[in-house]
Amino acid sequence: MTGNEPQGDLCIRTLAMPADTNANGDIFGGWLLSQMDLGGGVFAGKVAKSRTVTVAIEAMNFRKAVYVGDLVSVHANLVRVGRTSITVHLEAWVLRRREQQSILVTDGNFTYVSIDEQGHPQPIQRDGATIST
Numbered sequence: 508m509t510g511n512e513p514q515g516d517l518c519i520r521t522l523a524m525p526a527d528t529n530a531n532g533d534i535f536g537g538w539l540l541s542q543m544d545l546g547g548g549v550f551a552g553k554v555a556k557s558r559t560v561t562v563a564i565e566a567m568n569f570r571k572a573v574y575v576g577d578l579v580s581v582h583a584n585l586v587r588v589g590r591t592s593i594t595v596h597l598e599a600w601v602l603r604r605r606e607q608q609s610i611l612v613t614d615g616n617f618t619y620v621s622i623d624e625q626g627h628p629q630p631i632q633r634d635g636a637t638i639s640t
């Protein structure tokens with residue numbers, strides 16, 4: 508996936524603000540990770556049509572720094588639908604002020620589990636049919 512421009516569903520877009528910085532004055536990696544998690548959660552919730560929780564984050568890459576004023580967009584591509592879980596490849600891209608080209612800053616695979624009201628895993632339904640692997 509990681510090409511020259513963003514691909515997949517745009518699931519969140521926000522502006523990096525001074526409150527999101529680390530001790531170096533750049534954007535804190537944890538903030539970026541949380542934006543990706545939120546975006547992936549929205550995407551997984553749409554696929555599962557239920558509440559979901561994050562169970563794992565894998566293959567996370569922090570490729571470039573993010574700066575205050577960068578416009579951050581999180582894009583999602585479906586990797587796998589299991590019995591109760593959904594794995595999503597998430598990429599965060601930024602558009603910097605006075606630049607025309609988006610830059611890939613982070614990417615990783617996030618896995619979400621569809622849960623019921625009690626917080627227990629539940630099978631994912633799609634188009635009325637239970638998805639199985």
Ligand SMILES: CCCCCCCCCCCCCCCC(=O)SCCNC(=O)CCNC(=O)[C@H](O)C(C)(C)COP(=O)(O)OP(=O)(O)OC[C@H]1O[C@@H](n2cnc3c(N)ncnc32)[C@H](O)[C@@H]1OP(=O)(O)O
Pocket residue numbers: 544545546547548549552553556557559560561562563588589590591592593618620622626627628
């Ligand atoms: C119309 C709709 C619009 C929607 C609009 C939505 C808007 C709203 C957006 C909100 C966006 C919030 C995004 C932030 C979301 C949090 O921040 S969630 C908070 C952080 N996460 C947690 O607190 C989860 C804590 N963990 C747990 O509760 C339990 O471990 C879980 C996740 C329920 C799983 O329970 P369990 O008994 O361990 O389940 P188990 O049967 O062993 O495994 C379940 C599945 O997970 C998989 N799994 C388990 N561990 C792993 C692992 N380490 N790696 C990979 N897969 C794993 C299993 O393989 C299995 O998959 P399937 O084969 O069934 O597909």
